Amino acid sequence: MENLNLVLPEIFISLSIMFLLILGVFIKNSSKLIFNASVLILLITAVITFNETFIVNRITLFNDSVVIDYMASLMKIITLLGAFLVLVISSNYLKTFKIYKIEYPILILSSVLGMMVMISSNDLIVFYMGLELQSLALYVLATFNRDQLKSSEAGLKYFILSALSSGLLLYGCSLIYGFSGSTNFDVISSQLNSNEYVLTFGIVFILVGLAFKISAVPFHMWAPDVYEGSPTSVTLFFTMVPKIAALTVFIRFLYVPFLNLIDQWQMIIIFLSIASMLFGAIAAIGQTNIKRLIAYSSIGHIGYILAGLATGSNEGIQSSIIYISIYIIMNLALFSCLLMLRRNNQYYEEIEDLSGLSKNHPLLSLSLLVILFSLAGIPPLAGFFAKFYIFKAVIEQSMYFLAIVGLLSTVVAAFYYLRIIKVIYFDKEKEKYDDDHSFWLKFSLTFSTILILLYFIFPGQLIDVVSRINII
Amino acid sequence: MNFPILSSLILLPIVGALFLFFTKNKNGNNLTAKYVSLFTSIANFLISIYLWFSFDQTISNFQFIEDRTWIDGFINYKLGVDGISILFVVLTAFITPLCIISVNNSVKTRLRDFLIAILIMESFMIGVFCALDLVVFYLFFEAGLIPMFLIIGIWGGPKRVYSAFKFFLYTLLGSVLMLVAIISIYWISGTTDVIKLYELGIDTKYQNLLWLAFFSSFAVKTPMWPVHTWLPDAHVEAPTAGSVLLAAILLKMAGYGFIRFSLGLFPVASEVFTPLIYTLSVIAIIVTSLIALIQEDMKKLIAYSSVAHMGFVTLGIFTIQQQGIEGSIIQMISHGLVSAALFLCVGVVYDRMHSRLISSYGGIVTIIPKYSILFMLFTLAALGLPGTSGFVGEFLILLGTFKDNFLVAVIASLGVIFGAAYMLWLYKRVVFGKLINTDLKKMVDLNKSEYFILICLAVPTLFFGFYPDPLINTIEVSVNDLIDMYNLNLINK
Numbered sequence: 001m002e003n004l005n006l007v008l009p010e011i012f013i014s015l016s017i018m019f020l021l022i023l024g025v026f027i028k029n030s031s032k033l034i035f036n037a038s039v040l041i042l043l044i045t046a047v048i049t050f051n052e053t054f055i056v057n058r059i060t061l062f063n064d065s066v067v068i069d070y071m072a073s074l075m076k077i078i079t080l081l082g083a084f085l086v087l088v089i090s091s092n093y094l095k096t097f098k099i100y101k102i103e104y105p106i107l108i109l110s111s112v113l114g115m116m117v118m119i120s121s122n123d124l125i126v127f128y129m130g131l132e133l134q135s136l137a138l139y140v141l142a143t144f145n146r147d148q149l150k151s152s153e154a155g156l157k158y159f160i161l162s163a164l165s166s167g168l169l170l171y172g173c174s175l176i177y178g179f180s181g182s183t184n185f186d187v188i189s190s191q192l193n194s195n196e197y198v199l200t201f202g203i204v205f206i207l208v209g210l211a212f213k214i215s216a217v218p219f220h221m222w223a224p225d226v227y228e229g230s231p232t233s234v235t236l237f238f239t240m241v242p243k244i245a246a247l248t249v250f251i252r253f254l255y256v257p258f259l260n261l262i263d264q265w266q267m268i269i270i271f272l273s274i275a276s277m278l279f280g281a282i283a284a285i286g287q288t289n290i291k292r293l294i295a296y297s298s299i300g301h302i303g304y305i306l307a308g309l310a311t312g313s314n315e316g317i318q319s320s321i322i323y324i325s326i327y328i329i330m331n332l333a334l335f336s337c338l339l340m341l342r343r344n345n346q347y348y349e350e351i352e353d354l355s356g357l358s359k360n361h362p363l364l365s366l367s368l369l370v371i372l373f374s375l376a377g378i379p380p381l382a383g384f385f386a387k388f389y390i391f392k393a394v395i396e397q398s399m400y401f402l403a404i405v406g407l408l409s410t411v412v413a414a415f416y417y418l419r420i421i422k423v424i425y426f427d428k429e430k431e432k433y434d435d436d437h438s439f440w441l442k443f444s445l446t447f448s449t450i451l452i453l454l455y456f457i458f459p460g461q462l463i464d465v466v467s468r469i470n471i472i
Numbered sequence: 473m474n475f476p477i478l479s480s481l482i483l484l485p486i487v488g489a490l491f492l493f494f495t496k497n498k499n500g501n502n503l504t505a506k507y508v509s510l511f512t513s514i515a516n517f518l519i520s521i522y523l524w525f526s527f528d529q530t531i532s533n534f535q536f537i538e539d540r541t542w543i544d545g546f547i548n549y550k551l552g553v554d555g556i557s558i559l560f561v562v563l564t565a566f567i568t569p570l571c572i573i574s575v576n577n578s579v580k581t582r583l584r585d586f587l588i589a590i591l592i593m594e595s596f597m598i599g600v601f602c603a604l605d606l607v608v609f610y611l612f613f614e615a616g617l618i619p620m621f622l623i624i625g626i627w628g629g630p631k632r633v634y635s636a637f638k639f640f641l642y643t644l645l646g647s648v649l650m651l652v653a654i655i656s657i658y659w660i661s662g663t664t665d666v667i668k669l670y671e672l673g674i675d676t677k678y679q680n681l682l683w684l685a686f687f688s689s690f691a692v693k694t695p696m697w698p699v700h701t702w703l704p705d706a707h708v709e710a711p712t713a714g715s716v717l718l719a720a721i722l723l724k725m726a727g728y729g730f731i732r733f734s735l736g737l738f739p740v741a742s743e744v745f746t747p748l749i750y751t752l753s754v755i756a757i758i759v760t761s762l763i764a765l766i767q768e769d770m771k772k773l774i775a776y777s778s779v780a781h782m783g784f785v786t787l788g789i790f791t792i793q794q795q796g797i798e799g800s801i802i803q804m805i806s807h808g809l810v811s812a813a814l815f816l817c818v819g820v821v822y823d824r825m826h827s828r829l830i831s832s833y834g835g836i837v838t839i840i841p842k843y844s845i846l847f848m849l850f851t852l853a854a855l856g857l858p859g860t861s862g863f864v865g866e867f868l869i870l871l872g873t874f875k876d877n878f879l880v881a882v883i884a885s886l887g888v889i890f891g892a893a894y895m896l897w898l899y900k901r902v903v904f905g906k907l908i909n910t911d912l913k914k915m916v917d918l919n920k921s922e923y924f925i926l927i928c929l930a931v932p933t934l935f936f937g938f939y940p941d942p943l944i945n946t947i948e949v950s951v952n953d954l955i956d957m958y959n960l961n962l963i964n965k
Contacts, residue, residue, distance in 0.1 A: 373618055378644075379611040388607075388651075395655045403655075407648035414644055418621070418637060426625050426633055456611070460543045 003061050006068050009049045009076065010120075013113050016041045017106060024102035031102050038105035039087050042112070046080040049073055064184050065123035067252075071469045072120045074321075075248045079119070082241045082328055083112045088440040089336060090233030096345050097231065099145055107144075108237065111137035115245035122256070124173045124183040127249060131169075131213070134242060135162055141237065142230045154229025161222045162212070169209025175202030176257075188257040200264050206253060207268055213246040216306060217275040220299045227295035232347065235291055236335040239298050240328045247324055250309060251317055255471045262312045269310040274405050276303030281412035285419075290338060290349050293416065294331075297375065300413055301327050307406055308390045311397045318466045319389035325462065326386040326455070333371045333448035336441055340364060343433045351420060356429030365424050367449040374452045376417040377410045382455035389463075476538050478551040478602045481519055481561065485568075485591040485598075488512030492588050502583045506572065509587040513569040513594065520565035527558055529945050532953035534604060534667060542608075546658075550604040550665060555950030556731055556801060559943065560601040560724055563808045567720045568594040570925045571713040574816055586627055586713075589619040593717060600725050606654045606664040606733075613689075613725060614647055620714070620722065628709040635702075635709035642702040646692030653685035657737075669737055673961060676740045683741035686733055693726035696786060697756035700779045707775035708828070712819030715771065719778050719811040724804045727785045731797065735789065736954060739961040742790065749790040750880050756783030758883065761890035765897070770818045770828045773898055774811060777854060780887060781807045787884055788869035792958060796872020797951045802943050803865025806853070806936065810862055813850040813929040817843070820922055821902075824915050830898065835907030840917040844903045846926045851899045853933050855892040860937035 004011075020034050020041075027033070050073075058069040087105060094100040114134030121127035139162070143155030177183055179199050180191040192199065208219060215223040227235045254265060280300025287293040301323075308320030341348040358365035374383035387410065394403045455462075491512075492505050527535060534552035542549040553561060571590055575583065596619070599612035617640055625636035658664050661672055674682065692699045703723075707715050735742050757780050764776035781803065788800030820843060821836075822828055837844045853860035856867075866888060873881035907913070918926065936943055 378618060379614045384611075384614075388655075391651065392655050392658070395652065396659050400652065400656075403652050404649070407652060408645070411641060411645045411648060415637070415641060418640060421621075422625065422633055422637075425622065426636075463543065 003059070006052065006055075006059060006061060007066065007120075009045045009052075010113065010116050012048060013041065013045050013109060013116070017109050017113065020102070020106055020109070024106070031100050031104075034102045035087065035091060035100075035105050038109055039084060041109065042080050042084040042087065046077050046084070049076045049080065053077070060122060060186075064186060065126045066120050067122035068120060071248065071251070071321075071471065074465070074469070075119050075244055076116050078325060078328065079112060079115050079241055079244050082244065082332075083108055083237070085332055085444055086233060086237045086240065089332075089339060089438070089444050090236070092438045092441065093231065093233045093339055093347070096342070096347070097145055099231065103140070104144060107137045107141050110134075111141070112241070115242065118245045119248045121249065122185045122252070124176065124185075128166075128170065128173065130245075131249075132166065134245065135166070138162075138238070138242065141234045142226055144234060145231045148229075150229035151231060154226045157229075158222055158226045165209045165212035165219065168205050168212075172202045172205025172207075172209065175199070175205065185252065185256045189259070192257065192260060200261070203258055203261065203265055204268065207265065207272075210246060210250050210253065211272055214243055214250070214302050214305075215295075215299055216272045216302050217279040217299060220276070220279070223299060224292045224295040227298075228289055228291045232291065232335065232338060232349065235294070236331070239294060239331050239335075243298075243302070244324060244328070247305060247320065251320070251471060254309060255317070259312075259472065266310055266312060269306055270399070270402055273303045273306035273310055274402065276300060276306060277406050277409040278303075278412075281409040281416075284413070284416045287416070288351055290351055290354075290420075293351070293420075294334065297413070297416075298331075300409065301375075303409070304387060304390050304406060307394055307402055310402065311393050311399065313393060313397060314470060314472055315396060316390075316393040317471055318463075318469055319393040321466045321469065322389050322462055323386040325466075326382045326452075329448045329451055330371055330375050330383060332444055333367065333452060334375070336445035336448065337364060337368050337371065339441055340437055340445070341433055342437075343431060348433075351423055353430070354420065354423050355427040357424045359429040360432045364445075367445055368424055369421060370449055370453050372417045372421055376414040378414070380456040382452040385455060385459055476551075477519065477523055478536050478553065478561075478598075479538055481516060481523070481565070482551075482595045482599045482602065484516050484519070485512055485595040489588045489591040489595075492584055492591070495584075505584040505587055506575070509591055510569060510572050512591060513565070513572055516594070516598075517565040517569055520562045523553070524558060524562050524946070527553070527555075527946070529555065530949060532949045537604070546664075547607045548605055548665060549608060550667075551602040551608075552604045552667075553602055555947040556954070557601045557728065559801065559805055559946060560721075560728055561598055563724070563805055564594060564597045564601065564721050567716065567808065567812055570812070570816075570928060571716050573921050573925055574716070574819065575711075575713050582626065586623070586711075589623050590713060590717070593619040593623070597717075597721050597725070601728060604666045606657060606666065606669075609666075609729075609733075610647070610651060610654055613729075614644070616722065616725075617643055620718065623714040623717075624706055624710045627711040627714065630709075631705070632709045635705040638702045639706040642692055642699070646689040646699070649685040650689035653682045656682065666732070666736070670957065673964075674737055679738040679741035680744060683734060683738040683745060686729070686738070687745070690726040690729045690734065691752075693729070694723060694782045694786060695726075695779060696752050697759060697779065697783070698752075700756070700760065703779060704772045704775040707778075707815075708769060708771045712815060712822070715815040715819075716812045719775075719815055720808040723778065723782055724808060727782065727789065727800065727804050730786065730789050731800070731954070735792070735958055739958045742792075742958075743962060746790045746792075749786055750877065753783040753787035753790075754880055754883050754887075756780060757787070757887035758890065761887050761894060764894040765890070767894075768829055768831060770821075770830055770898065770902070771815065772828075773830075773894065774814045774818065777891065777894065778807070778811055780891060781811070781854075784866060784869050784884065784887070787880070788865075788872055791869075791872040791876040792955060793872035793875050794948075794951060794955060795868045796876070797955070798944060798947055799865050799868025799870075799872055801947050801951070802861065802936070802940060803869060805943060806861035806865045806933070809929050809933050810850055810853045810860075813846075813926060813933070814854060816922070816925060816929070817847045817850060820918065821915070825911065830901050832909055833902040833912065834905040834909065835903075836912055836915065837903045838907075839912060839915050842917045842923065846918075846930060847903065848899060849930055849933070850926075851895045853937070855895040856888060858937075859934070861933050861940070863937060864940045864943075 052073040111134040117130030145151040180188040212219040284296035308316045374381035377387040537552040540549045596616040603609035760779040767773035788796040853862040856862040
């Protein structure tokens with residue numbers, strides 16, 4: 001019991017959720033209060049978690065089912081900050097659609113709690129518990145704009161497909177349990193024998209379930225519909241936060257229990273990676289809706305992250321984490337721009353609506369220019385460095401084929417990013433959009449754009465932060 | 473450590489661009505924007521001249537080296553110039569102010585943004601020529617795509633979108649393989665520092681593949697036949713200043729890259745692939761010259777002539793003879809001056825008549841004599857008349873080629889004749905002949921700024937044509953050293 005303070009962030013956040021729920025029941029019109037309180041709670045939790053980054057060793061708790069190490073703390077902080085930013089920039093959007101309700105921050109908090117459990121899990125059952133907690137909250141969030149048909153459809157689709165993948169995942173877990181006699185990662189790792197073919201089935205099922213959660217090809221079908229249908233602020237949440245937790249679990253799964261079976265899973269990851277990179281790049285070309293396009297682009301980016309994981313080295317893991325951090329910043333910036341496309345209380349999300357934006361909104365267009373070139377991976381912007389680290393790790397393992405396919409797909413992907421830039425800069429202008437945006441929206445756009453633009457001055461800082469991650 | 477002169481060359485245009493960006497865009501402010509950018513680029517040119525004068529021509533080492541840790545244990549921000557690169561730095565700094573003066577008429581909208589793009593472009597281009605770390609080089613090399621894409625796309629002609637996309641995707645596709653090669657070099661040799669790599673050498677068994685990866689990037693950028701098709705499109709659609717930058721400097725990045733990286737880092741592979749380069753160069757010289765002959769658009773004709781001239785350059789580089797490489801560098805400098813001038817000449821008549829078709833001109837010699845004289849000078853320089861800088865380069869290249877391979881040299885010499893044919897025919901159709909199109913009578917001769925720009929370009933063209941020693945002295949020791957190192961590596965393999 002003396003180590004209970006190590007799970008203080010989780011305890012704090014769960015108590016807060018309950019408290020806020022009670023508060024919401026007893027106080028009328030408390031949505032603003034609860035919004036602000038949730039923002040504060042996320043920040044406080046991040047600060048508490050920050051304390052844990054100073055722990056040098058890997059600590060396991062509760063019969064080795066929960067692990068606290070540097071990677072877990074770091075990923076939790078990224079998750080919390082991501083959720084924090086989503087909350088602060090989405091309030092205006094929610095008010096426009098009259099869905100500024102107490103459930104929204106509480107659902108976000110509970111999904112964050114689920115992710116934190118996932119990130120720290122060292123046991124199949126704990127992991128599954130966290131996964132379902134976050135998923136349940138996410139289903140509801142997807143349908144949050146329930147008066148809109150598309151939003152309900154998105155939530156339902158997400159629910160059904162996600163339940164299917166959870167089923168596969170559980171089946172994989174049961175196979176693993178059957179062969180190793182334990183659900184604990186460390187125990188599994190010592191019990192495994194690579195000659196068991198059925199065990200490979202177990203790994204495949206688990207990987208399928210996880211690939212679904214991060215929307216890697218060929219388990220990506222839900223992503224475009226869900227991204228398009230959900231309210232924009234929720235889409236922003238989807239593209240950023242759950243991916244961090246899923247990535248962490250991916251890393252832990254592959255590198256703690258199954259590291260000895262790297263020959264078995266490496267090909268699968270490489271396939272997922274190549275398929276995602278190519279498919280994401282090609283399918284995005286035909287899109288006309290920005291949110292759908294972002295969905296395909298996020299599939300492509302997941303491909304690069306998986307390429308880092310496929311290397312089987314610490315360098316690869318670190319590069320994946322760098323990639324997702326930079327990707328989150330770029331996504332945040334992109335969605336901030338999207339949330340600024342408002343005119344007469346209506347939000348615009350077709351690529352056509354950006355036409356000639358540079359004439360009326362030069363600064364917004366410039367930010368979009370920076371963001372899109374960064375997403376395309378053109379130096380000297382941050383997106384280039386993200387890809388650079390990934391390919392550095394990939395080439396270190398002499399996986400030239402993966403590197404060349406990956407880089408060629410960046411060229412294909414560059415085409416659709418250029419297409420948006422073309423619409424913004426080369427096409428005829430349309431009506432002006434509103435200029436009165438909330439402080440936080442402006443802040444997050446400025447902050448993230450400057451970060452993307454000037455990342456090249458101090459590229460070493462981020463490497464220093466992740467270089468302490470040492471899984472293998 | 474001394475004053476970081478190369479960094480200041482790179483940073484000064486960016487500072488100017490930032491200043492432009494943060495000034496409020498009021499009425500009549502365009503003039504201020506122009507003066508600011510002009511001032512910045514002229515200051516940069518003066519710095520580059522100072523650099524050239526304080527450059528020690530007697531040693532082949534890299535000079536003005538700046539070395540800072542950038543990513544710990546991986547990339548150093550390393551800059552430096554030797555005899556090969558310094559001339560390109562000066563050329564870039566020289567052409568940019570002329571571009572800025574020339575935007576008077578051609579750019580109607582968003583002048584401020586245009587100037588910002590040009591200044592940023594300048595800084596990236598200087599960065600390419602100064603970088604002594606492969607990753608830093610790649611960064612500058614690729615970053616230049618962004619401003620050029622915008623220059624073509626925003627201020628270009630009717631088919632600008634197609635051309636801008638083609639330019640961007642072609643070059644990007646070529647370059648990504650170079651990135652793979654650069655990272656591979658890091659893992660093979662443990663560093664991306666060019667000077668260290670020169671000393672260490674790269675394992676011969678990897679050289680062929682690495683050479684091809686670099687080649688894919690440089691061949692697109694040069695451009696070599698058959699991947700040259702983006703260039704005519706980009707030139708035709710780009711605004712005049714954009715064409716000038718593209719022809720005068722962007723194309724030289726690849727020629728420079730061939731000398732610095734292909735020859736310097738992969739001598740064994742260069743020896744293997746020399747026949748490939750010879751073949752492609754000769755095809756480029758002959759085929760694109762013939763294509764140039766039948767063009768009806770002036771800009772397209774000059775664009776194809778650029779491809780032919782760059783064919784000479786690649787030919788000269790891979791002779792690995794003192795004369796050949798020196799000739800190539802001088803040819804690049806000369807082509808930088810002459811093609812810039814030719815595009816400006818086309819821009820001059822285009823601004824007045826809004827047509828680039830050769831057939832809509834003819835007989836303008838009596839209407840705009842000053843223009844005709846200067847245009848003739850640059851036409852003759854482009855075809856390599858003795859007394860112009862074009863002759864020095866072409867002559868040295870052919871001299872080097874004759875030493876190395878007689879047949880190739882003979883075929884390439886044919887290209888000189890074709891070059892004379894299409895350039896003179898162009899001049900004849902535009903300037904001489906009967907005045908058929910009566911609208912041409914309204915044309916006015918060069919205004920002050922156009923006159924100034926063209927004179928600025930004419931003076932070095934003639935000066936270096938009669939007296940190329942300043943150029944040759946600057947590059948000689950470095951080229952000599954490069955060839956020695958190359959031959960030494962071949963023996964040691």
